[in-house]
Amino acid sequence: MKRSVLLLSGAVQFWLAFGGASAMAQDLQDRPVPPPPPEAAAAPASEDEIRFTADRLDYDTEADVVTATGDVRMFREGDRLRADRVSWNRKSGQVVAEGNIAVTNPEGDTAYGDRIELTDSLKDGLIQNMLVVLDEGGRIAAQRGSRDAGGVIQVEQAAYSPCAVTDTEGCPKQPSWQITAVRVTYNPTDHRIRYSGAQLKLFSLPGIPLPAFSHSVGGGSAGGVLTPSFRIDRVNGVEVAVPYYFALAPNRDLTITPHIFTSVLPMLEAEYRQLTETGALRVIGYGTYSRRSDEVLDSGETVNSERSFRGYIDAVGRFQLDPNWSVSGSLRLQTDDTFLRRYDISREDRLRNNLKVERIDEDSYLSIDGWAVQTMRTGDNQKMQPIALPAIDYRRRIEGIAGGVLQLQANSLALFRQEGQDTQRAFASAQWDLRRITDWGQQVTLTAYARGDIYNANDTLETILASYRGNEGVSTRAIGAVAIDVQWPFVGEVFGGTQRITPRLQAVVSPHVANLSVPNEDARAVDLEDSNLFALNRFPGYDRFEDSTRFTYGIDYALNLPGVEINATVGQSYRLSNRETILPDGTGLDDRLSDIVGRTEVRFRDFVQFTHRYRLDKDGLAVRRNEVDATIGSRKTYLLLGYLRLNRDIDAVEDLLDREEARVGARVQFARFWSVFGSATVDLTDRSEDVLSAADGFDPIRHRIGVTYEDDCLRLGATWKRDYQDNGDARGGNSYLLTLAFKNLGR
Numbered sequence: 001m002k003r004s005v006l007l008l009s010g011a012v013q014f015w016l017a018f019g020g021a022s023a024m025a026q027d028l029q030d031r032p033v034p035p036p037p038p039e040a041a042a043a044p045a046s047e048d049e050i051r052f053t054a055d056r057l058d059y060d061t062e063a064d065v066v067t068a069t070g071d072v073r074m075f076r077e078g079d080r081l082r083a084d085r086v087s088w089n090r091k092s093g094q095v096v097a098e099g100n101i102a103v104t105n106p107e108g109d110t111a112y113g114d115r116i117e118l119t120d121s122l123k124d125g126l127i128q129n130m131l132v133v134l135d136e137g138g139r140i141a142a143q144r145g146s147r148d149a150g151g152v153i154q155v156e157q158a159a160y161s162p163c164a165v166t167d168t169e170g171c172p173k174q175p176s177w178q179i180t181a182v183r184v185t186y187n188p189t190d191h192r193i194r195y196s197g198a199q200l201k202l203f204s205l206p207g208i209p210l211p212a213f214s215h216s217v218g219g220g221s222a223g224g225v226l227t228p229s230f231r232i233d234r235v236n237g238v239e240v241a242v243p244y245y246f247a248l249a250p251n252r253d254l255t256i257t258p259h260i261f262t263s264v265l266p267m268l269e270a271e272y273r274q275l276t277e278t279g280a281l282r283v284i285g286y287g288t289y290s291r292r293s294d295e296v297l298d299s300g301e302t303v304n305s306e307r308s309f310r311g312y313i314d315a316v317g318r319f320q321l322d323p324n325w326s327v328s329g330s331l332r333l334q335t336d337d338t339f340l341r342r343y344d345i346s347r348e349d350r351l352r353n354n355l356k357v358e359r360i361d362e363d364s365y366l367s368i369d370g371w372a373v374q375t376m377r378t379g380d381n382q383k384m385q386p387i388a389l390p391a392i393d394y395r396r397r398i399e400g401i402a403g404g405v406l407q408l409q410a411n412s413l414a415l416f417r418q419e420g421q422d423t424q425r426a427f428a429s430a431q432w433d434l435r436r437i438t439d440w441g442q443q444v445t446l447t448a449y450a451r452g453d454i455y456n457a458n459d460t461l462e463t464i465l466a467s468y469r470g471n472e473g474v475s476t477r478a479i480g481a482v483a484i485d486v487q488w489p490f491v492g493e494v495f496g497g498t499q500r501i502t503p504r505l506q507a508v509v510s511p512h513v514a515n516l517s518v519p520n521e522d523a524r525a526v527d528l529e530d531s532n533l534f535a536l537n538r539f540p541g542y543d544r545f546e547d548s549t550r551f552t553y554g555i556d557y558a559l560n561l562p563g564v565e566i567n568a569t570v571g572q573s574y575r576l577s578n579r580e581t582i583l584p585d586g587t588g589l590d591d592r593l594s595d596i597v598g599r600t601e602v603r604f605r606d607f608v609q610f611t612h613r614y615r616l617d618k619d620g621l622a623v624r625r626n627e628v629d630a631t632i633g634s635r636k637t638y639l640l641l642g643y644l645r646l647n648r649d650i651d652a653v654e655d656l657l658d659r660e661e662a663r664v665g666a667r668v669q670f671a672r673f674w675s676v677f678g679s680a681t682v683d684l685t686d687r688s689e690d691v692l693s694a695a696d697g698f699d700p701i702r703h704r705i706g707v708t709y710e711d712d713c714l715r716l717g718a719t720w721k722r723d724y725q726d727n728g729d730a731r732g733g734n735s736y737l738l739t740l741a742f743k744n745l746g747r
Contacts, residue, residue: 028141028165029172031112031131033100036073036082051075054086064090072097080104130155138162142184153186160184160193162743163713176714177202177742179210192216202714216247223247226255227741234733235342237263251275259343264290267343279319279326286345287311292336292729310335312345329355337376341730347702349377364396378727383418386521390414404434404446411542415521420462421469423519427453427542429479443487449536451479451545455518463519467582470519477518479545481510483536487556497561504571506534506552513547515582520544525656527625527648528588530599530613533571538589546589548577563605570598572618584656586624586648593618597625608632624648633667636675640665645684660684660697678705700724708739715741 055070067087074081084099097116104110112131127145139162142155163175182197194214199207215224226243233239243257257269267288274281291307311334318328332351340346351374359366371388391413398406412426429451436444454476460469489502522541532538534552537545554571573594575581581590588595595615602610608631615625623645630641642663650656665679686697701724708717717739723732 027129027131028139028159028161028175028178030133030165031100031102033082033102033112035102035104035110036075036080038080066090079106139165140184155184155186157182158184161713163711174204176711179213180207202716229740230738231344231735233344233735235263235729235731236261241269259288264288276319278321279317281315281317283313283315285311285313286339286343288343292338292342308335310339312339324359324361326358326360327356328358333374334376337378338728338730340376341727344735350375363398365394367391367393369393381419384420386415386417386420388413388415401432402434404432407431407433413521421460421519422458423470423521424456425453425518425521425543427451441488443489445483445485447481447483447485447536449479449481449483453477453479453518453542457519460519467516468520468524471517475514475517477514479510479513481508481536481545483508485534494559495561497559497564499560500556500558502556502558504534504554504556507550508536508552509549510545510547513545515544515547518543526583526587526589527656528595528597528615529625530569530571530597533569533573533597544582546583548575548579548581550575565601565603567601568599570596572596584650586650586656588615588624588648591618595624596621607634622647636667636669638667640679658685660686673709673711674707675710676705676707679703706737713743715739715743 052068052072052074054068054072056068058067058069059065060067065087067085069085072081072083072086074086081097081101081103083097083101086095086097088095094117099114101113101116102110110133112133113127114129116127128143130140130142130145132140138160140155140158140160142158144157145153145155159178159180161175161178163177165172165175167173178201179195180199180201181195183195185194185196186192187194192214193216195210198210198213200210201207223244223246226245228240228242231239231241239259239261241257241259243255246254246256248254252274253272255271257271259267259269261267265288267286270283270285272281272283288310289307290310292310313331313333315331316329318326320326331353333353334340334351340348353372353374355370357368369388369391371391373385375382375385392411394410396408398408407430409429409431410427411429413424415423429449432448434446438444454474455470456474457470457472460472463469483506485504485506487502487504489500491498491500493499520543523539523544526539526544528538532540533554539546550573552571552573554569557566557568559566573589575592575594578592583589588597595618597615598613600610600612602608610630611628613625613627614623616622617624624647626643626645626647628641628643630639632639632641640663643661645660646658647660648656648658650658660683662682662684663680665677667675667677669675680703681701683699683701684697685699702722704719704721706717706719708715710716717737719737719739721735721737723735726732
């Protein structure tokens with residue numbers, strides 16, 4: 001039946017004001033009454049009209065009271081109410097809903113209570129034993145609540161928490177944290193909850209007083225203090241960081257974080273973020289005034305120690321101008337070599353700056369790029385670092401050329417240095433590929449490649465290694481190659497799964513290339529690996545190209561069983577020409593017969609992942625490269641292992657020096673939300689691998705050990721880290737980090 005009264009209108013407005021804001025009773029547990037279902041019938045034509053159903057409707061003519069009882073359901077637009085009893089005293093103007101009350105607004109927030117009283121103006125009223133479950137996950141409970149004519153809500157003896165109140169089995173449990181208060185006020189005009197006499201309670205521990213505290217509600221953002229962080233380390237002492245968040249606009253915000261130290265002057269951090277219709281921008285900056293020591297003498301003494309401004313800026317942005325064109329860039333600069341390590345911001349040894357314009361469509365790609373690098377390695381000369389501007393690359397794919405695919409490329413690069421060699425390069429290339437499957441199942445690929453280069457080099461004598469210099473002035477070079485690649489897979493069933501064995505043979509013919517006549521800027525760290533064994537050019541980059549005629553042969557193996565997957569590859573190459581090669585001794589490619597390279601991957605369900613890469617010396621099968629990466633365990637408990645040894649015996653080329661390193665990491669979840677974790681990196685390089693090394697073969701670099709608690713709304717942890725290396729004022733030593741983060745609070 002339909003009545004043109006404002007009964008539900010006022011009740012729903014009152015309840016939804018609570019639901020959209022906050023306020024929760026002391027009892028945060030779920031109520032037994034289900035929320036009202038959506039209305040099946042059409043919505044009323046007038047805003048003042050409501051639809052309702054009830055088991056019984058009574059009208060007391062003497063008292064002038066209308067009463068609906070027995071699973072009363074009322075609907076007005078998207079608002080829904082359910083109660084055991086609703087009465088309206090037309091003389092006093094009092095409207096009362098009683099018994100198992102549940103009100104749901106169009107946004108999905110649901111409010112529960114035992115009794116609600118309103119005046120006939122429906123602008124103010126009282127409610128008893130209230131619970132509001134927000135659609136975003138939070139809930140508020142209170143013993144009493146009221147709303148004034150201005151729409152401001154006040155609740156007394158209230159509690160708020162975004163945490164789950166039931167465990168995995170559906171049994172009631174206390175939330176990880178909650179805010180209790182003597183009084184909570186919600187003003188719908190600014191969408192913010194303010195607490196009086198509040199306390200923050202973690203688990204069952206005594207409450208932490210919050211004399212003045214507020215946070216935003218709903219989908220918007222509002223300014224305020226965020227969760228602080230605490231750290232202790234050897235150089236800076238005790239550190240306290242207290243972020244303050246500014247919501248500048250729905251698409252822009254700013255966070256200012258003062259870092260207070262007991263041993264050094266404070267540092268200020270600022271982070272700005274903006275989202276636009278075409279992309280996003282983020283800028284982070286740090287600044288302080290302190291003493292620094294950039295240089296370390298052989299005796300260990302530091303020099304160039306002075307008190308000055310120190311800082312770092314990190315900006316990154318990307319904007320999609322249209323479906324094809326985009327602009328992206330990153331800016332990363334610091335005032336001195338040790339600032340990032342000194343304040344434990346980053347452990348990187350290089351900062352890369354980049355600006356790029358790209359155009360991508362179905363068959364072509366254009367990139368106009370610029371790069372600059374700031375080095376932070378001890379002993380590196382910043383003036384020797386190149387600036388790449390511009391770096392232009394254009395590629396186009398054309399299908400159906402003589403039955404194959406033609407790929408065209410034009411590339412140019414200009415490198416400038418304040419001190420050292422300058423290089424400019426341009427080339428144009430064409431590569432044609434034809435792939436066919438024979439009647440016997442072989443996959444045959446024919447490749448033809450041609451390229452023309454022009455270089456200009458200045459100050460070549462500034463480059464120490466002669467093989468990297470090239471000729472002074474302008475030089476040209478022509479490159480050509482043809483290749484045939486045949487793969488013949490054999491597939492069959494075995495052990496209840498599928499096995500695939502694929503022999504592979506490749507032949508490449510390339511005439512002599514004048515490699516040493518041009519500079520080498522991007523093809524220095526060459527090494528034979530499984531990833532480049534069958535590559536047309538096994539040099540990285542463009543400045544060197546592998547010439548002569550060679551045959552490469554290998555075999556791929558794959559085994560797929562229920563829950564088990566094994567992939568392996570192994571191969572070797574043979575060069576017909578016996579003339580001297582430019583490949584350094586120890587790369588595995590310097591002789592006519594190459595070393596043997598391979599890779600093995602094993603996966604057992606999601607529990608074990610193992611990868612082994614290796615290179616064996618062709619003469620005595622000595623291990624020249626040994627690399628292992630393994631993950632064992634689940635997401636909750638796992639072990640990470642990593643090991644790398646490069647035993648190439650190359651002393652003359654800095655880019656190819658030998659190294660040995662071990663890495664380990666682990667996490668063990670010993671309770672539902674509790675876990676311990678740790679990691680360590682150890683440098684195992686000694687004088688047998690690096691003649692200039694003073695290490696004894698076991699030199700720890702850093703490690704960390706910690707314990708953490710994390711559930712659906714709280715993260716709590718403690719971490720101990722130790723760095724074993726000194727670099728200027730970035731001294732090694734112990735540091736301790738305390739983490740406390742409240743999820744779904746603020747912002």
